[in-house]
Amino acid sequence: MAIWQPKSDEGIGKSENLGRRLFDEPMLAGVQSPKLFGGLDLRNFQEKRDREFSLDRLGRTGIDKRVLQYLVPRAKAASTKFKTPKSFDGWAVLLADVIVKPPVGLGFSLHPSPIAGDGLDENNFHAHALLPESIEPDDRYRTALHLRHLFGTHGTIHQVASDSRPSLDSASPQTTNVLTALIDRVQLTAAWKVVRGLLRKIGV
Numbered sequence: 001m002a003i004w005q006p007k008s009d010e011g012i013g014k015s016e017n018l019g020r021r022l023f024d025e026p027m028l029a030g031v032q033s034p035k036l037f038g039g040l041d042l043r044n045f046q047e048k049r050d051r052e053f054s055l056d057r058l059g060r061t062g063i064d065k066r067v068l069q070y071l072v073p074r075a076k077a078a079s080t081k082f083k084t085p086k087s088f089d090g091w092a093v094l095l096a097d098v099i100v101k102p103p104v105g106l107g108f109s110l111h112p113s114p115i116a117g118d119g120l121d122e123n124n125f126h127a128h129a130l131l132p133e134s135i136e137p138d139d140r141y142r143t144a145l146h147l148r149h150l151f152g153t154h155g156t157i158h159q160v161a162s163d164s165r166p167s168l169d170s171a172s173p174q175t176t177n178v179l180t181a182l183i184d185r186v187q188l189t190a191a192w193k194v195v196r197g198l199l200r201k202i203g204v
Contacts, residue, residue, distance in 0.1 A: 003066040005124065006057055012096050012110040012127060017058040019091030019158065020044065020151060021075055023082070040092065045148040046140065052128035053108065053147065058093060063158055067125060072160055077120040094155035099129055103154070105146050106132065 012018070022044050047053045056071055058064065072088075079088040100107050108129035115123040134140050 003070065004060055004064055006060075006112060006114075010112070012057070012112060013060060014095070014097035014100070015061045016096040017061075017063050017093050018096055018099065018110070018127065019056045019058045019093045020147075021054070021056065021078070022089045022092055022157075023079055023086040025089040040148055040152055042144055042148055044092070045151070046144040047131060048140070051131040051133070052113070053131050055110075055127045055129060056091065056123070057112070057125040057127050058091065058158070063093065068158075071123070071125060074120045074123055075160070088160060090157060090159040092151040092155050093158050094151050098150060098154050102150050105150075106143075 006012075022040070025041055025044060056075075057067070058071070059067055075088045079086045096110055100110060108131065110127060110129055113126050113128050115121070115126045117123070131143055132139070134143075
């Protein structure tokens with residue numbers, strides 16, 4: 001079956017799953033449950049460039065694996081373009097209908113906005129929510145808090161394994177030697193604790 005291809009001249013369906021990309025998200029470390037937390041990094045919900053809150057269209061009625069295969073390489077490529085490269089950890093996912101008509105607070109209009117480009121710069125599944133005009137200095141901050149609340153209370157996580165964290169395979173020989181020595185010391189310490197426990201049991 002061919003990958004779903006949303007049409008830019010059609011509106012976003014209320015059952016579509018929309019994802020906000022999460023970068024360097026410490027709350028996702030070791031998370032197994034798909035439920036979100038109110039403590040997600042607020043910076044992931046702040047839009048400083050303009051009023052367009054960037055989103056990915058992850059599926060028409062659910063998260064589409066073929067769409068993810070298209071989007072994940074693009075999101076990981078985007079994570080390297082920050083001033084300080086970040087890890088891409090996945091998406092905070094929310095139904096379009098909840099963004100437009102949330103249970104509490106302000107809703108946001110949704111607009112398809114595919115990005116033309118070459119290779120990984122292209123994104124046929126891009127969309128955005130239009131944020132309100134910022135009049136007071138704290139308006140953007142309050143909007144980010146509201147968005148995080150909506151995603152955190154009514155949304156889910158779709159995690160993506162990060163391949164940007166360091167490993168022994170990519171470490172320098174000096175770092176590898178130090179880490180190996182530390183591991184050996186930990187293993188020796190653990191072994192000694194076992195032996196000492198056995199000696200105590202037999203009264204030595």
